[in-house]
Amino acid sequence: MNEVPPYVKDLAEQRADARAERDHATADALRDEIEAEGWLVRDTADGFELIPRPPFEVWPTVGSVPETGGRATGRAGEAGEEATRTPKAPDRDVSADSGKIAEAADPARRPERLGDQEAGRVAETQAAPEQQPEGSELVGRSDELGGDAERMVSSQLLWDASLSVSRLDESITPPAEVAEAEAAPPTVTVGLVVDGWPDDLRECVRALVARTEVKILALDLGNMDGAGTVLNELVQEFPRRVEAWHVAETPHWRGGTAGWGESRTKLLRLDTADVHVVMETSTILDGDAITPLVGELKDDVTGAGWRGVNPREGGHEWVDAAPGEVRGLLGHLFAVRREAALAAGGFPADARYYRNADLEFSLTLPGTLVALGKDLPVHQERHRGYHDVDPGYRDRESRRTYDRVLGLLRAP
Template identity: 50%
Template sequence: MAGASGTGRDSTGGAATGVGTGRARPAGGARGNPAAEFGFSGDPAQHGAPDDDILHAQRVWDGSLATNRLDDLGVNTERQRVETAEITTTVGVLVDGRPDDVRRSVESVIEQTGAYVLAIDLGDVDGAGQVLRELADLHPERVTAWYVAERPAWRDGTAAWGESRAKLMRLDTSEVHVLMETSVTLDGDAITPLVAAVHEGAVAAGWMGFERDGDNWREAAPGRVDALSGDLMAVRRPAALGASPEDARDGFELSLALRGELVVPPDRLQVRRTPAH
């Protein structure tokens, strides 16, 4: 199979705030040809009488509650940023096509968080690899990118999800590795609460969790869960590597293999998801 060049980009810039700002380089002194080294070939109205005092009072009460919730969320997130500032964190992204999603997703991490991005492009499907190159060139202090010739198995190639994710984790040197699919866009800092949950003792934390219902699964309330949606999940990197990520077909399966507590933070995270890839 034809080889592809691997281009690592140094991520030593330090102006961003949020998790991971005290971290080392995301690619750990990036290797010259990780593709070959890791097995790839080559490189939501009330309307009533306006003079209804009771209704007016209720509206004021409801509005105050909503404002307080927003204030609490802002305060909590800022507190968490301070507590997790020294935890090294990287967002791992597999680029497997859908270039518009790639651009929107990676840009949201850069705009909304202080985390670094480590990405592997699998075969430049539909030009997604070129979009990644543009983002890495535009944000060299935040994005480290590798490019390989293998196309993803779910696009008739040879690179399986688990194998590709495992390579990302091994290229990373951070304490916390965030699995993020390009179908996910952040409308706020959804990374810091996840890292804070891991810092507080969870082996992994995600924006959505599931609980067993007999032989089936259903979405779980925030708190401790039985499994996590893998499209946005922060995990202790050594624990993830110890769970044989190569054998997982997706993040849900990987979460089941982890040993330790899985949690969903209490505050709803500002995350949007496009139709599943």
């Protein structure tokens, strides 16, 4: 194991003093100096620890990751000096496409297209007389008119009439490329919070790559157990499919400060797809389980998941639901319309731990939620987020979140 040089330890202690005095500018400058020496300083409940700087860009906290509309300037293996640690305002990227076909079919709003078509017809007429528009042979070709003004006027009137018929046909029939664009399937991204257990991460990502065509967007919290390093390897192995962000901040459920709700909302805002899929690394696909979920997102359905639950009377207990409409979706695997999730405010900001936070998020979504149940080709390995977390912490944070769930259930 690499031994930390004494002068780096001294810099880290100076930074800890600056943080205690709330001198954030000095603390940030010292952090950068430590990084320049090849080390990362990570804050812990007992103070700090120093780890060797990995071969990828690492941002200090979840909140510092810049929301760049989907392009990861902090992408593993691609970060440059231009990357900034100053967070930008959320890029909500909310737009409506309902008027695209009408706009594309309106000749008055597409003058360049009509001009191109008319110029093409003129060029075709000059290059290939035998392919002139039907009716032009009634008055003869322009080079045969010999300056006859009356015949030239007649020819022009017939030519204009043929063009107007073609333009009328264009205005009624949308161009083929517009119809194809309207019928295009929604784009989909799977969001993963990486909080350790690298073997689980590797199996989860490789199953996604092998059995679907979705993009994968991952947020690594503190390179726990070397999971961030494995994530970087997966980015190199599948550069067109996997995109990664790394932060030094560690997950709250493992003794750090990064909350589940904050991390999930960051992934949601970094995404630009139509559909955002929430998935845990302990969830493994046995087939394409994503397409059926996305297929349910029609009409007023805003979320579709693997496992659904419903509350009993009074709301103090939730039970597994049969396939169909449900009140809550469990965070093992579910798909949501990204714009609807953003409009609802994202994931609960006060949720430091996942348990019950998925229910809280479900209750804030508009529209209908559905679950597909056991027929979906997916299974779960050991649920680390539950079984490998301190039981006292798990119960305390679960109750804390559930108080908010009860409030939502009882709201008018």
